[in-house]
Amino acid sequence: MRSATILPYIKNGPPADIRELARAHRGVERRRAGGALLLIAPTLVLLAASFLIPILMMLSRGVSEREVPAAWPRTTEALRAWDGEGLPSSQAFEALAEEIPASREAGTLSAAANRLNYDVAGYRSLVTNTARALPLPAGEPARQGLVRLDARWGEPETWATLKAAAGPLTGFYLLAAVDRRPGAEGIERVPAERAVFVGVFARTFEISAAVTLLCLLLGYPLAYLLASAQPRTANWLMILVLLPFWTSVLVRSTAWAVLLQTNGVINESLQWLNLISEPLRLIYNRTGVLVAMTHVLLPFLVLPLYGVMRGVPADLTRAALSLGATPLQAFARIYLPQTLPGVSAGALLVFVLALGYYVTPALVGGAGDQMISAFIAFYTNQSLNWGMAAALSIVLLAATLALMALYARLSGVRELTGR
Template identity: 45%
Template sequence: MSEVSLTAIDHSTDKNASLKQRLLRAEGSYRRRSMLLIAPLLIFLLISFVLPIGNILWKSFDNPEVVRALPTTLLALQGWDGESRPDEKVFVALVKDLKTAKDEGQIPSLIKRLGYEDGRYRTLLTMALRKLPDDGVESTSRSLIAQSTLWAEPSTWRSIQRAGRTLTAYYVLAAFDHQVDAQSGNIVELPKGQALYLSVLMRTLWMALVVTLLCVLFGYPVAYWLAKQPSSRANLWLIMVLLPFWTSLLVRTAGWIVLLQNGGLINHSMIALGLIDQPLQLVFNRVGVYISMTHILLPFVILPLYAVMKGISPNYVRAAVSLGAHPFRAFWSAYVPQTFAGVTAGALLVFIMAIGYYITPALLGGPGDQMLSYFVAFYTNTTINWGMAAALGSQLLIIVLLLYWVYSRVTRPANPAQRA
């Protein structure tokens, strides 16, 4: 049967093409057609997901300021040995570049960028720009060095060279509290008063972990209790869980401020009841952040847990009890392990969401309670240092991916063992 049809096809098409090739071709066109079907989705993902994230990763290495503002200087520096004072032509090129940059409005970004290498360069450039040596001056280098001896130091020019590369590690290093020392060119730790992001990163992870644990701790009994209710009543209670979930995040956060502040409802009633004499500090510190973040993220644990618990047959616990187990032992050994999937799903969801929290800590916390996203917003909006914002954002992204990888490694071998 198949032979007959095959020969029929053979006759109707190109005789030289083998069966395999034709099969491939048919499959290829089939694949192309199915690709066409999912093309809108792919394009959407590409535009809304891959490109922006790629752009952010790129931005944390992108280094256009000096390249754009001082092209001739960088060119003139190419032949320089890096140790001695550069030639006169380098100084002339610099003055020429600065004049052009001034007309093109590139000075602020140039000063900003060189200031990252060493804060002193800001003053150095501002001074030079105030009194740029004229074309007719006898020695450009001498008049610049007369302004500041920093111009005579090779390290200044090495810094310009370093900042003049098209890609830079500055932002990524700074995100991990390191920098390239302007004098020696080595990678060193930031001085104590300036180091910030490693401790912020640790704090972010720690706070997310605490919130996750609190959510599981409070969410587990609620979900268990909900799963035990008859379904009509469970639905009502579920709506109670979901109601705050549907309310705007900002409204809930502002609500917590009203409740927790010194003259707020909670302190007022506790003082009225005689429980405390002085109002407790419940807001603008870590306590306030934990309370409201736990409240806001709780549904993300309750819902997956409830879904998993609903599917667990009560027979397992009954069987365990009938075999003589203490009810708690039965619950602990027969019931709880079956809810692990729900616990891990909920916990992972909460953890990953908590790690990127911004509004709640910003409104309810003090400066010591801000998480990494606060600084991303700070660099994006306030100082317009988008390289730094991108580096911190990438840091967060990579940490989350790493954690997810660890999570999948930890949970994968456990599953077959459980089944066995």
């Protein structure tokens, strides 16, 4: 009986009306998805225009040369055609001799001179002095004239540096971001007195790790209290976590700057209690940064951990206790393992957020406590070395993305965005 009804389908496929129904269903589904995308589209357009594309454009600065090609386009062209052996053609010399004064008029000279100076100290003055002496007297060949102005124009190393700076692509900034530079025999370390970034990255990771650890130490007992309290009590206690969470990072950092000052509340109270005789130095050093950042980031650990702990059944721990485990054993072998997803998610979140911190170290840290973001800001605002700022951003963003990918693995993307 059953085979009799199925057989025609096997022979001829489903009848036309079922196929039509399926097609109609797929159409409805497609329209549904299309409508959904239409609703999301405006947000995506905004994100693309004001987040994704700007970031990609900025990152591209970290791997491309802009200053020299912008200032001296014809020289750039001649140098890109040159094979890099010995000295370039006289065309390159002529182009440079004409374009240096022209770029001075156009205001692009100093950026190019600075770019060359990142590579070899002293090239800024080489270029600016040459610019002042140009143009050459009529009839003097460019090669002869430039070498007469400065002998360095007759050295292959000068032109090799210039060719490297002519781009279009460069590993110069990325190498500099890890204290390396292209040398005669491959990649070499920069001299010790110019090596800063590896140290800054190490410091950034160090501070983030310390803050994460402190948040775990303070956050775990707190989350446990919230999860094990009666719902009414937990609701009230939650306000104590949410109040600082709602207050802006700037305000909380400011509050710490006020409290930790030499004549601030904490020092005055400790002196009043006769616990110390001299004010402690609590601000503009690592102590201040760790205290303030732990305070700012603690709720980011407590909230996800609380969520996980609330889902841990209490009877398993009780069973362990009734079977003779000590409270410590029951905690370490039964309870703790069940909360590890919350621990890892919260700790990763705190660590990632800490990596990019800028405002708090700027307000309560000293010169030796500034994290990588401060250097990115410095190269953007003060030193105007945008290639360097971009290269440092690439490293920071790569670390962030790798950790977030790990986070998404651990907790699932839904939890990443769900509250």
